[in-house]
Amino acid sequence: MSQSADQGTGAGAGTAIAVTGVGLVTPAGADEHSFWEGLCSGHSTARHCEELAGLPVDFACPVDSIDLDEAVGGRSVWRMARFVKLAVVAARQAVADAGLDPAVWDGGRVGVVLGVGVGGVSVLVDNAARMAASGPEAVSPLLVPMMIPNAAAGEVAIALKAGGPSLAPATACASGATAVAVARDLLLGGSCDVVVAGGAESVLTPLVVTAFARMGALSTRTADPAGASRPFAADRDGFVIGEGAAMLVLEREETARARGGRARALLTGAGSSTDAHHPTAPAPDGRGAQRAVQSALDQAGWVPVDVDHINAHGTSTPLNDAMETTLISRLFPHRPSVTAPKGVIGHTLAAAGAIEAVATVLTLERSLVPPIANLDSLPDAFPLDCVVKEPRHQRVERAVSHSFGFGGHNVALAFQRT
């Protein structure tokens, strides 16, 4: 049961939120079907990248199966940084999947919540170099509008003629999940009838990849990129950076039903918390993250044993996966199945929580849990039921997706089969 208070139009406690559409552009595929096929293959998409050649970490999980300029189309593409293009394409997919038409909807009742962790850093880097080389006249007047992280929310709102609230939450690697949680609040609060929510990120630039490498966050398996992202494996050594976007269309279930929309899954809870511990390292005992999960369960009216499946944050870093194992094994001793998409698509930062929310919806719909890539050997100390090698057929009624971000941000999303 929701903890949100009754307010606004048609909202309130007990109101179910429906996921009526999904869209995504990922390293495993630029649409729902190719993404799912890639995820269920269990094969990593990481590869060496030409633009990273010669750097300490020279591989990543890029999106390379789509011509983004063509997919965005129109004349406005020139003013969009790559993360914005990813978001626009994913948002259009999601709205089309929901059977909604921005040409005819009441845009004032449509919100956009689009989490971005960094923004258009490549535009910033390029212009810093231009200014250093050629002076102020070489600086693009587009630098600011292309760089700001809320550019994605703004451009998606333009593309969708969405005139309701638009927000760009920045909770680092939890941003996409935070966006879904905020969208739920907007719907329960009654200020929107439709919210298009998710996350986008594209920072596969030499500077940013090197910066993550310098802080020791990335896997250094340069000789074996495809084996580098290995969530929960005993020999994991860091995450593999990726890029992408995912968007979900969320509506109050009764509103969706009234227009003839279909609920692909129900978002029954969205809990958030903060470690208040360290700028980047998770609190090792997982108590902060657990507060987010417990909050999501409370909102859903579930007890832990109700949860059949967990879509883990599972970054493949030593610290995260150890903390998350501690959390899961303590709160869910009944051993729900666990998967971690980052083995296949890498860590897409702000997009990750949204992509994994979509993956969780697909697991509920298709009764299939994708395997964790490269998980050959689970540490003895990790008492988890990880899905490995092959997708597992499992009828999942209730699932939780975890997302954690630098800054100590924790988000848990609870989804239920319809």
Added chain:
Amino acid sequence: MRGNTVKTQTIHPKITEVLTETFKVPAAEILPESTMDSLEMDSLAVAEFAVIIKETLGVAADSEKLYKDATLADISAFIDVAVGGEAAGSAVPVSNTR
């Protein structure tokens, strides 16, 4: 028509290239009488256009004064003059030329 005549009916190939490739303007709309407004180029787009022209041809200009309301024929003539190293014609004010 080129040279000392400001008015021209040809369009500098760099203008066409930048408008079509960067700003995704359909080639069919790129006509001597077209203006930036008619091509849906807003002030930011025109300013970016000016930066690209400066970067690629070395022709600096105040975008609001020189490009915003001019026709492509006017802009082309200005660029031709500037690239040719001649003093800009009085019909087109020049903020900085090489």
